[in-house]
Every structure is written in C-alpha cells, then in structure tokens.
Amino acid sequence: MQRVVDAGASRIGLVLGETATARDWASLVDHTLLKPEASEADITRLCEEAAQYRFASVCVNPTWVKTSVCVLRGSGVPVCTVVGFPLGATLADVKAYETRRAIYDGAREIDMVINIGALKSGDDCAVEYDIRAVVEAAHEHGVLVKTIIETALLTDDEKVRACLAAKRAGADFVKTSTGFAKSGATVADITLMRRTVGSEMGVKAAGGVKGITDARAMVEAGATRLGASVGVKIAQEASGQKTTSSAAAY
Template identity: 60%
Template sequence: MTELSAREIASYIDHTLLAQNASREQVVQICDEAKKYGFKSVCVNPLWVSTVSRELEGSDVLTCSVIGFPLGASATDTKVFETKHAVADGANEIDMVIDVAAALRGDRDALVNEIFAIAQAAHEGGAILKVIIETCLLTEEAKVLACEAAKAAGADFVKTSTGFSTGGATVEDVALMRKTVGPEMGVKASGGVRSVETARAMIAAGATRLGSSSGVAILEGEQSGSSY
C-alpha cells in the first residue's frame, strides 16, 4: 500500500472542537481551517451545530455533532431527542456514546435497542451514525460485543473513544474493531491522533475516519500537544 501523503489524510479527518469553554470565534476558526485543508467534517457539541452548518454552507465539509457526550449515561429517549435536534440544526453526522455499562455487563439487547433508535432518528434526517464505544473502559469481549451490536442495529461507523476518558485510540483496538465489523462498515479512530505517523498507523490498521483536534498540525507535519 502506498503511503498516504499528509494532504490525502485530510479527507479522513473530522476536525474537532469539543471543549466546554469553546468560543464562537474558535468554532468559526475550525470551520475556516476545515474548508482550507479539505477535512471531512467539523465535529462539535450540539450547541454549535447550527453555527457550523451555516459556516460550512457551500463547501464539501460535513457538520458532525456528538450526542450523549462524553459519558453516554443518559436515557435513550434523551439521546434520540438530541439527535433529532442536531439533525434539524444541520448535522450530517452523529457521533453517539453508548451505554458503556451495558457493554460491560454483556447486555447485547440493551445496546442494540438503543443504537437502533438513534440510528433511525439519524437516518430519517439524512444523517449517518457513528457509535462511540469508549474502548479504554471495555474488556476485549465487551469491545467485540459493542461493535457487533452497532453493526446489528444499523449504525454506519464504530468509533474508539470520546477523548475525555482514561485513554484514546490504539492501533490494536482499531484492528480489532475492523476485524469485528468487517470491510464495509466505517471505523473511526479518535483520541490521541496528533501526528501524521499516528494517523497513517490508524488508517493502516483499518480506520476510515480520524477524529482529531490536531488536524492542522498533522497536515503541517507538527506534533500537537492536544489531548484529543
């Protein structure tokens, strides 16, 4: 496989700003950066979706909203409401955190039922769903279970991490997720993707999308100190 250039990697990146103290100026800045560098999407908290959608209008960059973030510990109905609201505000993509406790106790039905409801809400609005399984908190068995549940429920992607817990993406987890969901479903690596070398390693392991707040640094060949 030919090594991807930094510029080719841009199309894999969800340019991300999830800080709770983010300002409107910072949100507008990442939208400008996404358009300049050709990132796949801009990923923000629901509060900023309408702003991002307006800023990206007329470009090829998508609008992505997190849901149930970062703990995943809200009711399914709440996540569904958040999803519908984000889609109405202009979100093309939804990144939703699972009920981590359900994965740890092996409750496949609970996972499938929740993910199905949110996938339905996203798809009815023309958006895709990425399911954040928070790999750093799961056993290998629970990682496989969560990925299988996401696939069975009709999600479009599985995603490693929120970037707000005890760890982020690893090459090993990305490879396991790819093996579990097969070649057709998307796999997103997020949390700790801060250099072009890490980005290439995640893609080689099977990632088809990268979540990072360090997209500009990655493309410019710099090492970012960001935690996401």
C-alpha cells in the first residue's frame, strides 16, 4: 500500500479540489512514448518535458530505459517501462527476466501485460501466476507494478476476474490498456476496476486520455494515475495556457 501512496494515489482528493494546480495534475501523469518508431531524440524530448512539468514518470520501451535514466538523472522523475508488451503472450519466466533486466537498467516502475489468452480460457490461476512472477521480481527491489488487463478485449466479467487476479498476486495498480488495442480507457471501465480492487490498489487509465477533460473524468471515476502521450497538453490545459504544437507531438 505504501508504494501506491508514494506513487500518487493519495493525491486524488487534492486533484479534485478547486485549488488543484497544473503541477497536481502533472503528478498523476505517466508521460508516455511507446511507439516503435520513437527515436533517441524523441525519448530525450519526452524526458526533458517530464523533468520540466514534474510528471509521475516517463513510460518508455525497455530499449530506452538507460537513455531515460541518464536524461532524468537528478530530476526526481522515475522511469517506467513495459513488460510482455503489447500482447502479454510471453511466458511468465520471460516476463520476470524482462522485469529484472529493466530494474538493472534503472526502471523504477513496471507496466506488465497479463496473459490475456489464459484469462479468456478461464485459467485464472495461470493469469495470477503470470502476474505474481513479475510482482515478485519487482517488489524484491521495491519497484512498483501496474498490471495491464487490456479492457478493450474483455467482457465485464473478465475485467473483474483480471483485477482480482492482480490483487491476489500483489500488484500495486491495475491499468486499462496498452494503447495498441482498438480502444482505451473509459469511465465505465475505471469505475468497474475501482469498485473491484477497492481503495488499496491504484487504478491507471491509459489510452484515449487526450486532454484535461478526459483526465478529469477518469480521476472522478477512480483513476489515480493517467497514462498519456499528451501530458504536456494536460498540464497546459490545467493551467489555462494555450497548448503548444509539441504538446500533441506524440
């Protein structure tokens, strides 16, 4: 639970208050760039924006963890990376290795994709085992784990089962989406996920958060973290600034 509080879940009341600032909103955003064509220059710019706006983290593919750590050194902004991404179809021990390697490279948060096929097959034990393999590898080093359930591919019953498997496995967050499926976070899904996991886990809305209006709706539904490629736009809109072209560059 302390990992979730430290990661921003306790800020939820502040964000919904009238005194919430752009910095408060930024502190909930994982500033994200997971496109396969992202270049080193793109990643560097992402990290520089994260340092400027004080986002919760940057979320990048594993190949860019070391670069991101170097750019962000001294900023206080941690690096998040993805495991089993985007399909979730790699073996549990491979996901555990990915996790350990990412931590070795400097990652402080892990967003892992569940075994969606196992969930669809009714094998919740396999789903939980898969998540637990990553959780144990990460928590050994005090690293946060967010579990991506890919809501666009699931029925409501499957969403509940996935959330409960993540909770049993000791994950810190449940997360809606990879951003690579047909759709991303919805208010209805965030509401369902929050109701399922209760107050002791974080809920991350990702995919389709396009600005402060979407961000506010997700937070009001129960999200405690926002995954978005438009973090700068969210922060600028929260402060009443006119958004710049770079805010929507990703």
